[in-house]
Amino acid sequence: MLASTPHCVWGAAGGSTPEAPVMEGKGNPLWGLPLQHGWQEASGRLCINASQDPHDVALAPACWWGCANYYFTVLPFLGARRAGAIRGGVRLMPLREGDAAGRFCDGSRLALCETGAAGDTIGAAVDAWAAFFREAAATAHACGNATQDDPSDPLTGRLMEAYWGGHTATIQATERCEAFLTGCGKQEARFGEAWSTLVKYLGPTRFDVNYTMTTALSSLLPARPLAPRDVPGFVPDFPAATNRGVVYVEALDALTKATRGRLLAVWERVMCAEAARATARDAIHRGLTDTSVLVVDALKLLWDAAAAAMQDPCAHDAGAPTLDISWEDARAQMAPLFPAL
Secondary structure, eight states, X not given: OOTTOOBTTTBOOOSOBTTBOSOSOTTOGGGHHHHHHHHXXXXXTTSOOTTTOTTOOSOOXXXXXXXXXXXXXXXXXXXXXXXXXXXXXXXOOOOTTOOTTOXXXXXXXXXXXXXXXXXXXXXXXXXXXXXXXXXXXXXXTOOOTTOOSSTTSHHHHHHHHHHXXXXXXXXXXXXXXXXXXXXXXXXXXXXHHHHHHHHHHHHHHTOOOSHHHHHHHHTTSXXXXXXXXXXXXXXXXXXXXXXXXXXXXXXXXXXXXXXXXXXXXXXXXXXXXXXXXXXXXXXXXXXXXXXXXXXXXHHHHXXXXXXXXXXXXXXXXXXXXXXXXXXXHHHHHHGGGOTTO
């Protein structure tokens, strides 16, 4: 897919060969997909051992991270095929364990997924990915002298909006994997669920997930699944930055639940202006990376970014969601869960 999406914003990435891998288009947001897949495999979350055995690459369907990564592997690919970015035949082998619940796109369900006839979240995700690949193709040569590889740039912003349309729709599709979440163990399941919540905040801001940004953020992620004994913020074999990152991700999820989802609903609504999105991207980036900022203060920056953006005229619609709880009350509800706060 990287080789099939050359663009003037991130540099030509076509014409790669096994001897000359695609590396020049590092601004391509699609880099976020294989890099995240790589972190999850290397950290043991995909329930395979591809790092040691190059033949052990088939995702385990009953593994929550593996199930989720199935969608993040297959659905973008099918979207690219529908958009004409990738040509040629494809065959997805049926699962050895079968697919009685109809969760996946292998075997006889491939045609349903490819055409969108599978319906609900899978069809919506394939549609959204196809829209991204069409947008990339349509604007591949549309850069002007002032175009920048930054989400604040109008052209790059359009591309990131289309990319996150596919990514966010795929997050919705991964809810089909929920039955496997308990198999991760309580602490890892909590982290996995919180990770999905974080991604839902990234999308509306058009957060850049190119090679450089994703690589930098991946270095902060836990190098192994969380164990039952682990206390976020105080895991002995995690670096301080990783401990802090886990607390931030899980506390953001707790804050979202403390507002009964209203904070996320408001966030999605108010990211309608670039000024708000730029402030929000900075707040999230500082929250994840700036160890000089306390996690609770980083969450307050995010809360304040949402509250300030509510004043923008584009956010003023009848029936638009509002926050019906104060920061102080929301903080009081989540604080007992996190000694590290």
